[in-house]
Amino acid sequence: MSLLIDNVWKEYGDQIVLERLNMEIPTGEFCAVVGPSGCGKTTFLRMLLGMEKPTRGAMLLDGKPLPDEPGPDRGIVFQRYSVYPHLTVLDNVMLPLEFERSRFFGRFFGAERRRAIGDARSCIASVGLEHAMDKYPSELSGGMQQRLAIAQTLVRRPKILLLDEPFGALDPGTKSQMHDLLLKLWQEEGMTVFMITHDLHEGFKLATRVLSFDKTRRDPQAPGAYGATVIYDLPLDDKAERKPIVEKWKRRTLETQAGMVH
Amino acid sequence: MGRRIINRHPARGSALVLGVLPFLALAVLYVTFSSLRLAENPDDKLLPALSSIGDAIHRMAFEPDQRSGRYLLWADTAASLTRLAWGLGIATLMALVTGIAVGLVPYVRAWLAPLIGVISLVPPMAILPILFIVFGLDDLSKVVLIVIGIAPFLIRDMSMRVMEMPNELLIKAQALGASTWQIVVRIILPQMLPRLIDSVRLSLGPAWLFLIAAEGIAATEGLGYRIFLVRRYLAMDVILPYVAWITLIAFLMDWGLRRLSRRIFPWISRGMA
Ligand SMILES: Nc1ncnc2c1ncn2[C@@H]1O[C@H](COP(=O)(O)OP(=O)(O)O)[C@@H](O)[C@H]1O
Numbered sequence: 238m239s240l241l242i243d244n245v246w247k248e249y250g251d252q253i254v255l256e257r258l259n260m261e262i263p264t265g266e267f268c269a270v271v272g273p274s275g276c277g278k279t280t281f282l283r284m285l286l287g288m289e290k291p292t293r294g295a296m297l298l299d300g301k302p303l304p305d306e307p308g309p310d311r312g313i314v315f316q317r318y319s320v321y322p323h324l325t326v327l328d329n330v331m332l333p334l335e336f337e338r339s340r341f342f343g344r345f346f347g348a349e350r351r352r353a354i355g356d357a358r359s360c361i362a363s364v365g366l367e368h369a370m371d372k373y374p375s376e377l378s379g380g381m382q383q384r385l386a387i388a389q390t391l392v393r394r395p396k397i398l399l400l401d402e403p404f405g406a407l408d409p410g411t412k413s414q415m416h417d418l419l420l421k422l423w424q425e426e427g428m429t430v431f432m433i434t435h436d437l438h439e440g441f442k443l444a445t446r447v448l449s450f451d452k453t454r455r456d457p458q459a460p461g462a463y464g465a466t467v468i469y470d471l472p473l474d475d476k477a478e479r480k481p482i483v484e485k486w487k488r489r490t491l492e493t494q495a496g497m498v499h
Numbered sequence: 500m501g502r503r504i505i506n507r508h509p510a511r512g513s514a515l516v517l518g519v520l521p522f523l524a525l526a527v528l529y530v531t532f533s534s535l536r537l538a539e540n541p542d543d544k545l546l547p548a549l550s551s552i553g554d555a556i557h558r559m560a561f562e563p564d565q566r567s568g569r570y571l572l573w574a575d576t577a578a579s580l581t582r583l584a585w586g587l588g589i590a591t592l593m594a595l596v597t598g599i600a601v602g603l604v605p606y607v608r609a610w611l612a613p614l615i616g617v618i619s620l621v622p623p624m625a626i627l628p629i630l631f632i633v634f635g636l637d638d639l640s641k642v643v644l645i646v647i648g649i650a651p652f653l654i655r656d657m658s659m660r661v662m663e664m665p666n667e668l669l670i671k672a673q674a675l676g677a678s679t680w681q682i683v684v685r686i687i688l689p690q691m692l693p694r695l696i697d698s699v700r701l702s703l704g705p706a707w708l709f710l711i712a713a714e715g716i717a718a719t720e721g722l723g724y725r726i727f728l729v730r731r732y733l734a735m736d737v738i739l740p741y742v743a744w745i746t747l748i749a750f751l752m753d754w755g756l757r758r759l760s761r762r763i764f765p766w767i768s769r770g771m772a
């Protein structure tokens with residue numbers, strides 16, 4: 238019941254972007270990923286999503302290697318281009334259900350559609366967009382678009398939610414609303430969250446664990462010679478939300494070990 | 500100093516007047532020079548009077564031809580439009596299928612992109628004789644010329660636009676559980692169809708060019724055939740209305756495609772204002 242990152246490296250040609258990543262993330266942990274721009278945070282997320290392969294090391298989800306292409310067990314919300322401009326709010330949220338249940342057409346018709354509207358509607362309501370069901374994304378504000386993106390990502394209940402600076406372009410008021418929404422959904426779904434943010438305050442406010450990326454070694458002659466790694470891995474143990482996550486993880490680990498003895 | 504000219508916009512009415520003005524000027528110029536020439540030589544054929552153009556239109560459109568008994572303007576129009584529709588239709592379908600496959604699937608791109616790139620550089624008119632030899636002098640060779648003339652452009656345009664799509668949208672679809680086929684039907688097709696309509700609009704000019712050229716060289720009916728035929732008698736009174744008629748049809752096709760695109764893809768214009 239965890240995500241294990243075991244000595245993961247990522248290199249592009251000669252350039253080492255990430256090196257020596259080691260961590261074990263219990264299921265349900267909310268990780269904020271911080272660090273200077275260009276240090277490889279997005280690259281880390283892309284590896285978790287399966288868009289990129291680590292050049293060394295392994296990533297295991299509940300003991301099994303992460304699939305090497307994106308799939309519905311890992312959801313993603315980007316800062317931009319996060320929803321489909323040609324679909325209304327309702328259709329954007331219905332889309333993942335249609336992918337799941339209509340293999341050939343990728344589309345519901347008739348009674349099946351009416352049934353799915355019910356599922357989609359409650360998901361849309363949970364992000365507060367029920368009054369905008371028939372609008373197109375271009376008719377929504379930035380905050381509404383990101384809420385839609387989150388609803389769309391969560392409708393298939395991924396085990397891991399990846400967010401790449403999702404609120405970077407929002408004004409402070411909207412941002413704070415989005416924080417409340419995200420925390421609520423995270424508590425309800427119990428998924429593991431990785432959220433990249435530039436805003437340290439945001440990271441500490443939301444997360445149960447803060448991962449800070451940066452380089453520990455530098456060669457002025459060759460900027461690509463060393464990669465960034467996790468320089469601080471800070472579990473926020475004073476947060477009440479963290480306790481059950483860790484306890485569950487410990488219990489499961491003990492159970493598995495006991496199972497192996499039998 | 501007034502405002503910069505790039506910031507000054509004509510009102511609706513004056514924009515209309517400005518737009519109509521060049522047409523009026525052309526018409527006045529034509530009538531003037533036509534009457535000047537006809538005053539000098541009543542048999543002059545170069546700039547026929549509007550009345551003789553009117554007679555010619557009546558003769559071509561509303562009186563049956565003496566030899567074939569057909570109404571030539573309509574027969575020519577039907578023949579040309581049939582060829583054009585086949586050519587455009589086949590080229591569009593090829594662009595849709597091949598363009599999306601080349602743009603989306605790396606293996607197909609590696610396999611077909613070089614070939615398409617080379618074919619697009621072959622001057623279509625240079626192979627017209629080959630088409631006549633291989634496909635005969637009937638409709639088929641004309642349709643093939645239109646397809647060869649515009650399909651490479653349409654395919655390349657389509658594949659480039661697929662590749663230009665923000666990668667996030669494709670990644671996101673996979674993370675929502677979509678198969679490649681579902682990505683094509685739910686994400687790529689709906690986003691690409693309006694763009695395809697736009698590039699078909701841009702191809703209308705070349706398509707007409709290839710059609711008229713092929714008809715002018717070998718045909719028994721068609722708008723291009725008629726123009727090249729009556730040229731032998733310097734029949735400007737027929738050529739000019741035929742050219743105007745072709746232009747009108749082309750304009751209506753362009754306008755119709757634009758309307759269609761607005762109508763079936765409301766998300767493009769919604770919220771943009
Ligand atoms: N596909 C790629 N090919 C080569 N270099 C890349 C690629 N993707 C990212 N990089 C490099 O990896 C480094 C980290 O990028 P990124 O993960 O986007 O940083 P961050 O998200 O922390 O700002 C950058 O120096 C970037 O140039």
Ligand SMILES: [Mg+2]
Pocket residue numbers: 278279
């Ligand atoms: Mg980034």
